[in-house]
Amino acid sequence: MRRREDGWDGAAAGPAKLVDRLRGSVIAIFAAIVRIPTMVRPLCVAPHDVLRTPAQPVRLFTKEIRLLVHDLIETMYANNGIGLAAPQVGCSIQAFVVNPSAQRGREVVVINPRLDASRGRAAIVEGCLSLPNIWERVKRAARVRVSGQDARGKPLTVEADGLLAIVLQHEFDHLQGRLLIDRLSWFRRRHLRRGTDGCG
Numbered sequence: 001m002r003r004r005e006d007g008w009d010g011a012a013a014g015p016a017k018l019v020d021r022l023r024g025s026v027i028a029i030f031a032a033i034v035r036i037p038t039m040v041r042p043l044c045v046a047p048h049d050v051l052r053t054p055a056q057p058v059r060l061f062t063k064e065i066r067l068l069v070h071d072l073i074e075t076m077y078a079n080n081g082i083g084l085a086a087p088q089v090g091c092s093i094q095a096f097v098v099n100p101s102a103q104r105g106r107e108v109v110v111i112n113p114r115l116d117a118s119r120g121r122a123a124i125v126e127g128c129l130s131l132p133n134i135w136e137r138v139k140r141a142a143r144v145r146v147s148g149q150d151a152r153g154k155p156l157t158v159e160a161d162g163l164l165a166i167v168l169q170h171e172f173d174h175l176q177g178r179l180l181i182d183r184l185s186w187f188r189r190r191h192l193r194r195g196t197d198g199c200g
C-alpha cells in the first residue's frame with residue numbers, strides 16, 4: 001500500500017521516537033555485520049498475471065524466504081510504501097510486510113496469514129504500489145485479527161485497528177489475487193478502466 005503524500009497517514013503515527021530510531025539503526029548495523037544481501041526488487045504493476053493469482057502457502061522457512069522478506073522491506077521503503085506483498089515483486093507466495101509508522105524496525109512480517117476476525121466499518125483513500133496514479137476510497141473492516149507466522153515460521157497474531165488494520169487487509173487481499181479496485185462499485189471501476197486502460 002502506498003503512503004499518502006499529504007502526510008495524513010504519516011501524521012497518525014507521530015514523529016519518530018529516539019528509541020525507534022535507535023532500534024532501526026541497530027537492525028541496519030546488524031544487517032551490515034552479518035551481510036544480509038538485501039536488494040530493492042522491481043515492482044509488478046497492473047495488468048500483470050501475478051497480481052491476479054492466489055499466492056501459494058509457505059511450507060519451508062528457508063534462508064530464501066528470509067531474504068525475500070528483507071527485500072520486501074527494502075522495496076517497500078524505497079517506494080514510499082507502508083505495506084508490500086510478495087506477489088508485487090513477482091513472487092506468488094503468501095508473505096507480506098507492513099509498517100504504517102515508517103519508523104524502521106517496526107515492520108510487521110506475516111507469512112501464511114489468516115483473517116480470523118473483523119469488526120466495524122472504515123473507509124479511507126488508499127493507493128497501491130501496483131496501481132500507479134490510482135487513489136480511491138475503499139470500505140473495509142475497522143478492526144481485524146490476523147494470524148500467521150513470522151519469517152522463521154514462529155506463530156504470530158496481530159490485533160489491529162486504525163491504519164494498521166487497513167494496511168493488513170490491503171496486503172491480505174494481494175495474496176488472494178485481489179486489488180483495491182475490486183472493492184469499488186461497478187460504476188467507479190468502469191470509470192477507472194476508461195482512464196487507465198487494463199487496470200481492471
Ligand SMILES: [Zn+2]
Pocket residue numbers: 001002127128129130170174
Ligand atoms: Zn497494493
